Amino acid sequence: MKKIDVAIVGASGFTGLELIKIIINHPNFRLKYVANSEGGMSLSELYPALKSVVDIDIKKGDAKEIAKCASLAFLALPHKSAMGFAKELLDLGVKVVDLSADYRLELETYERYYCTHQDKEHLSRAVYGLPEFFRDDIKRAKLVANPGCYPTATLLGLLPFCKYIDESYPIFIDAKSGVSGAGKKCSDKTHFVFIDENVSAYNPLSHRHEPEIKEKMKIISKGVEYDINFVPHLLPLIRGEMCDIYCKLKEDIDPLEYLKEFYKDEKFIRVFDKPVTIKGVGGTNFCDIFAKKSNSNLYICSTIDNILKGSSSAAVVNANIMSGFEEDLGIPTIAYVP
Numbered sequence: 001m002k003k004i005d006v007a008i009v010g011a012s013g014f015t016g017l018e019l020i021k022i023i024i025n026h027p028n029f030r031l032k033y034v035a036n037s038e039g040g041m042s043l044s045e046l047y048p049a050l051k052s053v054v055d056i057d058i059k060k061g062d063a064k065e066i067a068k069c070a071s072l073a074f075l076a077l078p079h080k081s082a083m084g085f086a087k088e089l090l091d092l093g094v095k096v097v098d099l100s101a102d103y104r105l106e107l108e109t110y111e112r113y114y115c116t117h118q119d120k121e122h123l124s125r126a127v128y129g130l131p132e133f134f135r136d137d138i139k140r141a142k143l144v145a146n147p148g149c150y151p152t153a154t155l156l157g158l159l160p161f162c163k164y165i166d167e168s169y170p171i172f173i174d175a176k177s178g179v180s181g182a183g184k185k186c187s188d189k190t191h192f193v194f195i196d197e198n199v200s201a202y203n204p205l206s207h208r209h210e211p212e213i214k215e216k217m218k219i220i221s222k223g224v225e226y227d228i229n230f231v232p233h234l235l236p237l238i239r240g241e242m243c244d245i246y247c248k249l250k251e252d253i254d255p256l257e258y259l260k261e262f263y264k265d266e267k268f269i270r271v272f273d274k275p276v277t278i279k280g281v282g283g284t285n286f287c288d289i290f291a292k293k294s295n296s297n298l299y300i301c302s303t304i305d306n307i308l309k310g311s312s313s314a315a316v317v318n319a320n321i322m323s324g325f326e327e328d329l330g331i332p333t334i335a336y337v338p
Contacts, residue, residue, distance in 0.1 A: 004323055007033035007066045007094075009085060010076030011058055014180050015099055017047060018312035019074050024054045026316070026330035028323070032069045035061035063088035072323065074315055075099060080115050086143065087119040095322055096143045097129070097315045103145035104128060104212055113208045129318040131327060132266055133159060133220060144318045147216075149310025150175050150209040150232060153243040155216055156269065156287045157302035160262040161247075161255070162221040166296070169248035170227040173213070178237035178278075181306045195236050204231040240278035241306040249298050255291035263289075267328050268309065268317070276303045283336035285313040285328075308332065 006023060010016045011034045020043070023031045031054070034043060039060030044051040046058060059065065063085060066073055072095040075082045082100035089096050101114060103126035110117055117123055127141040128134050130152065138144055147155070154173055158165075165171070176199070182190045189195075189202065210230040217226050256273060263269040268285050276288035281303050290301045304310050313331055320327045 001028055001325070002323075003028055003030055004072055005030050005032040005070045006319070007035070007070040007073040008076065009035045009061045009066070009073060010099075011043070012036040012046065013076055013184050014307050015311045015315075016076040018307050019076060019315065020047075020050070020054070022313060022316050022330060022332065028325055028329060029072075029316075029319070031056065033059065033066050033073075035059045035066075037061070061085065063092060063094075067092035067094050071095060072097070072319055074319070076312075080118075083117065083119045083123075087122055090122055090143055095141075097146060097318050097322070098126075098143065099146045099311055099315055101148065101208065101212075103143060104147060105215060109211050109215055113211055128216065129314065130155060130216070131317060131321060132156060132263070132269065135321060138318055138321045139324075141322055144315075144322060146311065146315045146318065148209045148212055149177065149181055149241055149304065149306040150207070150230070150243065151212045151216065152310050152314065153241050153287065153302045153304045154209075154213050154230075154245065156304075157243060157245050157289055157291075157300040158213075158217065158247075159220050160259060161249075161298065161300070162217065162224070164249050164251050164253055165226070165298070166248040166250040167224050167226050170229050171245065171247040173228065173230045174244040174246075175230065175232045175241070176235045176243075177232060177241040177306050178235055178239040180239050181241065181310070182234065189234065195234060197236060199233055199235060201231055201233050205229060207232050237278065239305055239307055240282050241304050241310060242276075242278050243300075243302045245298075245300040245302070247298050247300075249293060249296045252296075253293075255293050255298060255300070259289060259291055268331075276301055278303050279337060280335055281305050281309065283308065284333050285309045285317060285331045286333065286335075
């Protein structure tokens with residue numbers, strides 16, 4: 001089987017580290033280039049836990065240098081920073097999996113919630129990297145926009161039910177995530193003293209992932225507008241995410257049996273007969289889903305590892321598909337239990 005040389009840009013963040021951990025054990029991807037904003041150190045200096053495991057010099061990111069040694073690049077960069085780097089790589093013929101928000105949304109939505117977009121040409125060609133719904137497009141893509149972690153968990157729970165959801169009622173999403181979802185930089189709200197033994201909502205009804213969920217729901221439902229109400233919370237956990245979703249059905253269905261049939265061929269979706277847990281997916285690329293109805297009220301619970309299925313392992317799945325490999329090649333499936 002062919003080997004593909006890859007680059008990781010943004011090695012200093014949590015998602016960059018997770019990418020490194022997956023790629024160094026991947027049978028068909030060779031890690032040829034690692035970069036952050038500064039360079040000038042080795043991986044084992046940045047992450048002592050990688051000493052005697054892998055050691056490669058970290059460079060200051062340079063698209064032209066990447067194009068000389070890699071045909072595919074993962075960008076684990078903040079929004080706005082990613083689009084400039086992606087544009088240069090794509091113009092040099094390097095395929096890109098972007099973990100930022102820069103290519104996830106339509107132009108008007110992106111500029112409303114983020115900033116002015118600097119790469120409208122490639123934005124129009126980007127493919128949303130949710131394989132369970134966009135697999136055929138990902139196979140042909142040069143640029144894949146990895147979904148946000150909350151949209152991943154929410155959409156995998158909601159999208160199967162699009163044709164059964166009563167859009168005249170609001171959809172409520174009560175979401176919770178470990179602190180790694182807030183990124184590596186510490187703030188008052190992610191400080192240990194605030195987080196420990198505490199739960200707090202942040203950006204309720206105004207989080208940037210809400211329009212991402214709404215936009216993809218509209219695409220899959222072929223134009224239906226849903227009233228999405230999204231409230232995220234920080235949990236005193238390192239990793240893991242749970243989305244509790246509440247909506248109304250317009251037809252009488254058995255939600256669990258329907259989910260099992262809908263996802264029967266998906267390697268990374270597990271449907272359970274009882275409520276799912278964050279611990280059950282920690283360290284894996286699985287999304288675990290449970291659903292139950294009472295009269296016309298539908299409850300869906302979806303869990304993922306926010307920095308794996310919600311980011312880095314999902315990015316490698318997308319790269320596998322883009323490269324013609326089996327999508328589960330090199331992807332972690334053993335949960336961190338107990």
